Amino acid sequence: MKNNFVDSELTKESRKQLILEKLEDYGIYWSEEKNKIQAYDFREIQRRLAERTNSKGKEYFNKVVDSLALPSDINILKVNPYLVAVESKTSHQRLWAYASSFWSIPISNGYGRRMRYFIFDGQNNKLIGILGLCDPVIGLGVRDKSIGWSKDQKLRKLYNCLTAYILGAIPPYNLILGSKLIALTVMFPQIRQDFHQKYKDRNSLISGENKDSYLAYVDTLGAFGKSAIYNRLINWEFIDYTKGQSHLHITANGSWEIIKEIVPDHIFETYKFGKGPNWKMRILKAGLRELGLSTDMLSIGWQRAYYRCPLAQNWNQYLLGETDEIVWKDFEKDKLVKYWYERWINPRLDVLSHKLMSS
Template identity: 35%
Template sequence: MDRLKEAGFLISEDGTLHPPLIDKEGLRQIHRPASQLEIITRQDWLRRHLPEYLPFFANGEEIIPEHIEPILVEVTTEQQHNLFRVARLLWSIPFSKGYGRRLRFLIMDRANNKLIGLLALQSPPLSFPARDRLFRYPPGRKTEMVNQTMDIQTLGAVPPYDRLLGGKLVALIAASNEIRQVYWHKYSGRATEMAQRILPPHLVALTTTSAFGRSSLYNRLRYNGIRIAESLGYTEGYGTFHLMELYPLFRRFLESQGISTRGGFGTGPRRKWQTMVRALDRLGLSSDLLRHGIKREVFLFRLVDNLEAYMEGRDTEPAYRNLPFSDLVTWWRERWLLPRAERMDGWRKWRKEEIKSLLLIEQDKAAK
């Protein structure tokens, strides 16, 4: 409770949480303890591996905007996984390995072999009201239809490319032909782990939620008049991030009561939620503590033009949009990159050595 109060939450007499009325920087501050907890637990790994991966991050002076040449790299090797892991720790919100079907990508700058940004997709939640209100699924086929979409788990650019609106580039790339083609090749004819069903390998839509309320990244994201990200409203304000410092304690408490908290197939994306609900219940606390009240904007990326008709079973084949990676890059360069580089020059001062100060903690502090 003290930690929540320090973060600015108000707690009424009945135990209800009320979020602080703050801006996006304040919301980042609320997420920071959970993110710092991840960094602290990975200190030994970071000290061993950061020197190997720091060269993949650019200094501002190494970037020539006109020469930036983005390429899409699917994460498949150990080195790529490790680079993704280091970069993801720079995010303001905690990292999750994801669940179900997963795809991870590095967006690299071929001009200097530096990392621009990250994109990670995972299986969608089976129940997602903002999405489900759009469709009348065929009887008995909701799981089949929903699992032809994916949820964007990680999307963004790393410094200094983020200063040059690299996040807009990664968001555009999420809707590209190449992403759904990778999905097709990876999952065509492959049975699901839980039900051993072979689902159609179509990827027809993506969903995601903004990290901090209304999203400046996804709003007004268009390509040649096509709206790439469509706002579906806001979430209800439930989650676990504000209690993540207590999660290890909740797990140990339940395990001491003979209740398993291990993950794996069959536990689904709500394992942390379920663990916390069980622990709160056994401690005599209300599960309303999971209602942090911070509402996130929900977005839909349509990858087909006949999405409603396909999801409702009226069309048997998806009518894919044609969004080539190269065309999206060209659009981003002319629409966002070059104008931004001309208006601002603060990105030139970024030094990748700053990543060390963000990720490496003095050993005496890490031990506390």
Template identity: 35%
Template sequence: MASIKKAADAFTREASIKRHLRKHLAVLGFQKAKDGSLVLPEGGKEVVRTLHSAQREERLREAQGFVASASTKLLGKLASGADVVPSRIRPSLQRVSSGTWESDLFRLVALSWSVPVSVGFGRRIRYLVWDESNGKLIGIAAIGDPVYNLSVRDKLIGWSVEDRGARLVNLMDAYVLGAIPPYSSLLGGKLVACLLRSRDVYDDFAKIYGSTEGVISGEKKKARLLGITTTSSMGRSSVYNRLKLHGVDYFRPIGYTGGWGHFHIPEELFSEIRDYLRSIGHPYADKHEFGDGPNWRLRTVRAALDTLGFKQDLMKHGIQREVFLCETASNSLKILGGKSGSPKLDSLLSAEEVGALAVERWMIGRADRRPDYQTWTREDFLNLLAAHPVGVATTVARKTAR
């Protein structure tokens, strides 16, 4: 009798997950092609935001108490348009430590992103970007361990599987990067991106992770930050377009992802999948330590789909994201490819120097052409923390029309 009940429970659980998954994908607008793969609805960036909406709403619901408390304490750290004098903007980087008010501010700002921000993976360095002229926040950036399998990156460098295992430790990935209003209206996102290619970030990495042990290989490695990858969340990206200062590439496009992933599987459904795998004794239910695989969450969902009889093509959401690479040294690719030698850092400037160049290159001229940033107030930021936020452009237009 016990075995019959167990089998019945497993059948009920499987049926529930299948219904939940099909319903969720249908709500997002996915259609199923003849080959079993998912077909995206058309609509550009708004479609991407919609696909992420369930996951974003989950996170906002879970963070309601934090948002209410942190907003009250930290809203004064954000700028209104009237606080910003473009010609006086003086950017600076502050590394964020866990358990501080700066960490709370980072989290609060990250929650305003329309595409949910990852918490990072393995090694992690987070930054706040300040405007020293007024003490207000320009934006945030964070780098963490890179994706293990990234074909366009590996092909560019010329890596074999063994090469990647030996030298991936010298790369990081910018898993969050951007400016907040009103600085975002002044192309502040370009400024924040450029700051990652600075001597400050290079030295921080050397201090924290320069002498490290590979979790997978267990070998002692002298890590150097030779490059930073990042991936646009909305297909092609205007932030990284022509991202040069004085003829130096700060990020450059290297190709597109294949359109596979798990972002369209919300946390509630993922938890249900883990419970199911746990009930049948599958190891991926709780196999989430770094070193257990290149992407535990993706592999967990794939394992569940396979067990439930779904095609793996359900993990191909079809959104090909543009991949960018920042090379900190002029010979980064050669060293990553296996050549010996020291990194050539002649063009690697301090954050202060990079910030000054970026303000001059993009922000001052933008302010003259688009003065509507001045209508933004810090209270408008709270709208970005709504489940369905009104876009910044819409908010500015509405305020201007009053």
């Protein structure tokens, strides 16, 4: 939807200058001579963009404090995660917003189908972290190449994939490798079971068909290149890097409102599949062209690591359409938590305990 947050009387030249000024406010410069973005500190840029988009949740601290752990609330050897689906009620929305405020990159609301979870600790019922899953980007070369998809195969089976757009632990659980534990919850049978229950009677937005509601594949992108969360973690596999195109440095700095108002309605309203990021990229490109700016502005060079976490043994054959039968990997909650302890916690228990008590 177009909202008139920006003066509709602004000329195209004024809009163009506003966009360039907003980029410069975050340390991003457009070189007309070189026809490319110049950005010198990606982490600082993303941190400042995150401050703008994520920080509102901090105001809810007093409302959600009962769900937050102190270091003294945690016995590392008794951490016992359980998932709670995020509902629309105010208390859940406040807690989600507060937890999201710890992220150092701008966080969107997810696209299309969306499943969000709080991960609480059974020993104290305090929040360990959060997990957000949403519809995947339609066009992602690194994923499509690694799966071996043709265009038709992808349109048939993208329905059976989700992307983790936010995943991690909040303080103080982040000090004890809690984010690795959150990444393991993606494999809890509850996730694929909830997916099946939620979407088994719904038609696909792309095809209009009622497809098999099997969640066979979850993926994600590291914020800054590779991520320590997924490094050497069971069933999470690094594939390759993205090409470095992004819209966040433009949409998260306030320029989205400036651009979308000058995009013709017949182009703006062409989205499908739940207003996904591909749609936003198309609108941005159309808007930049309208303003006489190069679409190369989207090539900022933020190469992000692409990771996948297949939930089925025969995920590749299933996603290629070579079989309609799905064979699940043998993941159980208790075994995954035990793995977290044996592989990541017990060998570092003294160090992690010291970190926790020193915080």
